[in-house]
Amino acid sequence: MVCKDCENNGVYISLSGRSLCPRHFKRYFETKVMRTIKKYDLLRYGEKVLVACSGGKDSTALLNFLWNLIKNKNGGIAAISVDEGIAGYRDIKLRGIVKFCEEREILIHIYSFKEYYGFTLDEAVKISKENKLDLKPCYICGILRRNLINNVAKELGFSKVATGHNLDDEAQTIMMNYLRGNPSLLARLGPKTGVVSNEGFAQRIKPFYFCTEKEDTIYALLNGIEVDFVQCPYHVENYRLEIRDFLNRLESTIPGVKHGLVNNFLRILPLLKKEFSASRVERCKICGNPSAKNTCRACMIKMKLEPFLKRVD
Numbered sequence: 001m002v003c004k005d006c007e008n009n010g011v012y013i014s015l016s017g018r019s020l021c022p023r024h025f026k027r028y029f030e031t032k033v034m035r036t037i038k039k040y041d042l043l044r045y046g047e048k049v050l051v052a053c054s055g056g057k058d059s060t061a062l063l064n065f066l067w068n069l070i071k072n073k074n075g076g077i078a079a080i081s082v083d084e085g086i087a088g089y090r091d092i093k094l095r096g097i098v099k100f101c102e103e104r105e106i107l108i109h110i111y112s113f114k115e116y117y118g119f120t121l122d123e124a125v126k127i128s129k130e131n132k133l134d135l136k137p138c139y140i141c142g143i144l145r146r147n148l149i150n151n152v153a154k155e156l157g158f159s160k161v162a163t164g165h166n167l168d169d170e171a172q173t174i175m176m177n178y179l180r181g182n183p184s185l186l187a188r189l190g191p192k193t194g195v196v197s198n199e200g201f202a203q204r205i206k207p208f209y210f211c212t213e214k215e216d217t218i219y220a221l222l223n224g225i226e227v228d229f230v231q232c233p234y235h236v237e238n239y240r241l242e243i244r245d246f247l248n249r250l251e252s253t254i255p256g257v258k259h260g261l262v263n264n265f266l267r268i269l270p271l272l273k274k275e276f277s278a279s280r281v282e283r284c285k286i287c288g289n290p291s292a293k294n295t296c297r298a299c300m301i302k303m304k305l306e307p308f309l310k311r312v313d
């Protein structure tokens, strides 16, 4: 199909059936992201932003976008990548993001679970299984990665942490928390996360919030970002995968269902934030970070694993 704005061939067809060529698709995508940044006040002139990069296409495309937006402005931008210690997966992903940053001279901070916490994710999963600790890989991974990035952002003076989450990711997270009955976790979602502004947290922002997975992929490809399909060995244990497949099936029969889910969620989000902003936020008695309980979830995980750490082969 020919692009709706020129004579060139289209690479993308929108929900309303309109086709866009590479140049006009890029314009459409970047306009949408800039609107999100402005509408939700994600970034201000002169702010320092740390981009959380997994080595996947979404976060690399986001780094590319923000780098082009900020590099000549007053603010600061750097990337951060976490090596959780997942053999045969993260090492491959990290090679790609390091090369990407070197080519553009973007400063990248790399931290590993092993150095930061004293164990790799693979080791933690092994311990948990052997000792029936009931700590799922994605639970350990997600909480410890967020904790590490938040701590580093504060130490290095970054006020914002940008993540490559897109509309598909958000629709999955909304659905997961609805089904699990987690309203307090729902209250933490949205383009700018967190319930209360707290000096212990660097604010997390999602500039690609309204871009679909498909749009992200096309944008990444058009910017020369390699899209690889290496998967984490633990992804099969991920509840998100089932929700993702369910939503994709639904979207193929009811186009626009993910947009509907996210947009309707955003209408009730202010009420959820109001309800849960009243929740107590204490300081973790171990690390001092803000926490709903007197020990934060990162410290809870470390405490559970600690007695078994010496026995790791």
Ligand code: SF4
Pocket: 137, 138, 139, 141, 142, 232, 233, 234, 235, 238
């Ligand atoms: S699938 Fe789970 S364990 Fe693997 S990188 Fe993602 S969150 Fe971590």
Ligand SMILES: [Zn+2]
Pocket: 003, 004, 005, 006, 007, 008, 020, 021, 022, 023, 024
């Ligand atoms: Zn065009």
Ligand SMILES: [Zn+2]
Pocket: 284, 285, 286, 287, 288, 289, 295, 296, 297, 298, 299, 300
């Ligand atoms: Zn803690």
